[in-house]
Amino acid sequence: MTATGIAAPANSKPRLDISLCAPRGFCAGVDRAVQIVELAIERFGAPVYVRHEIVHNKYVVESLKAKGAVFVEELAEIPDAERERPVIFSAHGVAKSVPAEAQARNMFYLDATCPLVSKVHKEAEIHYRKGREIVLIGHAGHPEVIGTMGQLPEGAVRLVETEDDARTFQPAGDRPLAWITQTTLSVDDTKAIVDILRERFPDIVAPHKDDICYATTNRQEAVKSVAPLVDAMLVVGAPNSSNSQRLREVAERAGCPVAVLVQRASEIPWGTFEGISRLGITAGASAPEVLVEEIIGAFADRYDVNVETVRTAKETTAFNLPRALREQAAE
Structure with missing residues (x-):
C-alpha cells in the first residue's frame, strides 16, 4: 500500500537517488x-x-x-x-x-x-644531478613506479610505501634528501607519509608542484563530498588501477558504509546494495564514460532512479x- 492507502502497481520499482561525482572518468593523460x-x-x-x-x-x-x-x-x-x-x-x-x-x-x-608522469621523471633527474638522495612515495610493482625508478641508476631512488616505511627509512649516506611521488596516490595517505619524512628530515626537498596529478586529486575530492551523504558508493574501474582503488578507500574513510569497485555492470554485487536509497557513483581516471552509463542503466532496470550530478571542480586540461x-x- 502507498501512503494514500492505494495499492502500488505490482511492477513498481523502489526509488534510488544517484549522486554522480564530477569530475570522474577519463583524465587528459x-x-x-x-x-x-x-x-x-x-x-x-x-x-x-x-x-x-x-x-x-x-x-x-x-x-x-x-x-x-x-x-x-x-x-x-x-x-x-x-x-x-x-x-x-x-x-x-x-x-x-x-x-x-x-x-x-x-x-x-x-x-x-x-606528461604529468614525465614531469616526475624530470624531477628525479634534476634531484640526481644535484646530488640528492631521492625518496619515491608509491606502490611497489606498479608500472609507474617501475618507470620512475628506471630513469636513474639502480639504488638512486628509494621507495617508501607506508607511514611505517617513512618512520624507519634511513638515508644511504650523507647526501641531501628529496621526495617525489607516484601520481595516482591517495592525497591524504601521501600527506601523512610526507609529514613523517619532514618531521624526521626537516631539510628534505619537496616537488615545486604536487606530483599527485590534478585528476587524481579532483576525483578524490568529489568522492569526499558525496560519500558521507549516500548509503553506498560504487567506483567504476579496474582492480589493478591505482587511482580507482584509492577512490574506493577514500569513500570508506569519508564515512560511506559500503564502497565497491567494479569494472562494469555484470560485476555489480546486487545483494550488497539491497535496501539502499542513495547511491554515489564515480569512475577512475582510466574508466570510460560508457561504462558509467552502462552501470546507471543496470540500476535503472531495478530501481526508479533519479540522477543528480555533484560537481566539485571543472577540468580544462589537455595535452599535445x-x-x-x-x-x-x-x-
Missing part, C-alpha cells in the same frame, strides 16, 4: 594515450603494438584490440618480421632501458607517457599529441 593508439592505427594501419596495457581498463584494452592494437609486456615478444610496425609505450611511463631497447632493435616507437600524429589528428 588517459584520453591522450588512447588517442595515440587510435590515431597510430589510422595512420600506419594494423597491427600497432602496445607495450603493457595502455591504461588499466579491460574495456579500453579490448576495444583497442578490436581496432588492431596488439598488447605485449616486453618488446622481445614482437616478432622479428613485425619490427617495422609502430610500438607505443603506455601512459604509466617506462624505464629508460625500454626506449633504448627499441632503438637497438630499430623500432619506431611513440611514447604515450602521461606526439608530433608524428598531430597531422592525423587535425584531419
Whole structure:
C-alpha cells in the first residue's frame, strides 16, 4: 500500500537517488594515450603494438584490440618480421632501458607517457644531478613506479610505501634528501607519509608542484563530498588501477558504509546494495564514460532512479599529441 492507502502497481520499482561525482572518468593523460593508439592505427594501419596495457581498463584494452592494437609486456615478444610496425609505450611511463631497447632493435616507437608522469621523471633527474638522495612515495610493482625508478641508476631512488616505511627509512649516506611521488596516490595517505619524512628530515626537498596529478586529486575530492551523504558508493574501474582503488578507500574513510569497485555492470554485487536509497557513483581516471552509463542503466532496470550530478571542480586540461600524429589528428 502507498501512503494514500492505494495499492502500488505490482511492477513498481523502489526509488534510488544517484549522486554522480564530477569530475570522474577519463583524465587528459588517459584520453591522450588512447588517442595515440587510435590515431597510430589510422595512420600506419594494423597491427600497432602496445607495450603493457595502455591504461588499466579491460574495456579500453579490448576495444583497442578490436581496432588492431596488439598488447605485449616486453618488446622481445614482437616478432622479428613485425619490427617495422609502430610500438607505443603506455601512459604509466617506462624505464629508460625500454626506449633504448627499441632503438637497438630499430623500432619506431611513440611514447604515450602521461606528461604529468614525465614531469616526475624530470624531477628525479634534476634531484640526481644535484646530488640528492631521492625518496619515491608509491606502490611497489606498479608500472609507474617501475618507470620512475628506471630513469636513474639502480639504488638512486628509494621507495617508501607506508607511514611505517617513512618512520624507519634511513638515508644511504650523507647526501641531501628529496621526495617525489607516484601520481595516482591517495592525497591524504601521501600527506601523512610526507609529514613523517619532514618531521624526521626537516631539510628534505619537496616537488615545486604536487606530483599527485590534478585528476587524481579532483576525483578524490568529489568522492569526499558525496560519500558521507549516500548509503553506498560504487567506483567504476579496474582492480589493478591505482587511482580507482584509492577512490574506493577514500569513500570508506569519508564515512560511506559500503564502497565497491567494479569494472562494469555484470560485476555489480546486487545483494550488497539491497535496501539502499542513495547511491554515489564515480569512475577512475582510466574508466570510460560508457561504462558509467552502462552501470546507471543496470540500476535503472531495478530501481526508479533519479540522477543528480555533484560537481566539485571543472577540468580544462589537455595535452599535445606526439608530433608524428598531430597531422592525423587535425584531419
